Amino acid sequence: MRRTFALAAAVPFVLAFVPQPDIVTTGNETPVLYDDDEGGNASGDDPAIWVHPERSGRSIVIVTAKEGGLRVYDLDSRELQSLPATPAPRADGVDGRYNNVDIAYGLRVGGRTTDVAVVSDRYNDQLRFFTIDPAGSRAATPLREVTAPEQEFLFSPDRETVDEEQTAYGVAVWQPNSRDTYAVVTREGATTIATARITPKSDGTVAYTDVEHLELPGSFPLPGGRTWVPCEEPGVGPQLEGVAVDQRSDVLYATQEDVGLWRIPLPLGTGEPRLIDKVADFGVHDVYDEETEECVPVDPDQPGLGGPNLVADAEGVDVYYGRGRTGYVIVSSQGDDRFAVYSTMGHNRALGTFRVEGDGVDDVNGSDGLAVTNRVVGDYREGLLVTHDEPETGPDVDPERDATNFSYVDWGQVADALGLKISTHPDNDPRF
Secondary structure, three states: EEEEEEOOOOOOOOOOOOOOOOOEEEEOOOOEEEEOOOOOOOOOOOOEEEEOOOHHHEEEEEEEEOOOEEEEEOOOOEEEEEOOEEEOOOOOOOOOOEEEEEEEEEEEEEOOOEEEEEEEHHOOOEEEEEOOOOOOOHHOOOOEEEEOOOOOOOOOHHHHHHHHOOOOOEEEEEOOOOOOOOEEEEEOOOOEEEEEEEEEEOOOOEEEEEEEEEOOOOOOOOOOOOEEOOOOOOOOOOOOOEEEOOOOOEEEEEEOOOOOEEEOOOOOOOOOEEEEEEOOOOOOEEEEEEOOOOEOOOOOOOOOOOOOOOOOOOOEEEEEEOOOOEEEEEEHHHHHEEEEEEEOOOOOOEEEEEEEEOOOOOOOOOOEEEEEEOOOOEEEEOOOEEEEEEEEEEEEEOOOOOEEEEEEEEEEHOOOOOOOOOOHHHHHHOOO
């Protein structure tokens, strides 16, 4: 089933004075990944934090490396496992490209209750599934693939269309109750969002069914009766990537890279999506330059209509759970190396921004995916934020190669800087 929503009315946003972001620091980052033949074409993108239910120090961080597959790290950012992006288990399967990852907790797989890493595979337009060894960082092989064979494409009618690569992109897990688990998936180069029911099978594999789609707007009304269409290369729409679900309220938060942050009721189609915040240059009329392959403004002096919190691209997003129904939505403002924080309550009021500087390591730049947990994990007694960093720099990094990695940030620092509340009790996280 496919549903379409349009943005009902223009709400003028005027870009005012942009306050300086608060500063937090980190000295913990993962080994560098290189996106070239020698490095296995590994380009870091999106992390997920798996919290060990009893021994938090054995928690792990799982990250996507696109054509380089997956990496698993412990809480000291040491690599525990490297999994290649193997061909999908289907007759026409090709080597994968793993874009985003999230965790499904408490699935019955092969007669056991286990947690599963859910990964979007762009080159096969499908989901891939990996069980997580309950020993966590003590396991010899923390992840094991259990994807069922011959899964349907999420957005494409056939393999020929898959090869055009407008395929599965961002992913988040939605678990509305103890029986049902869904994946929410965005589409590269388009405004489509899909949900798919995750269905463990009796043979120990994991599949998905019941794929439904929702079309978000690709054009936007402006004051004065004008319409704005974000500039993209020909044939490409203003895509969404980052997605995260507030499991307590069944609300999806989704970043539309050149537009802003959306709040979308789940299941898809049960309520009107709402654009919470807009990127700074929302409404600026650009044109695509074929020679430079860049969008350039028609009028360089035209002011944007967006807010002060996000500079395109709006990228990674996740939810920090507080007491009751309180909490925070954290968004990567990739265009200016900041992170914006919003309340999960009411109209999702913006609470401030911060930047991550390195302490003995490089600063976090150009962040794509991020993940956060309110749980105690090892030495991170007030929660943990993990974020992508690109480009990775430093004395041990080859400046001639495309380098990425991930940084670990003590959530207590973020809370102190922005005056946020810390709530580490396990009962605050509905996933446990």
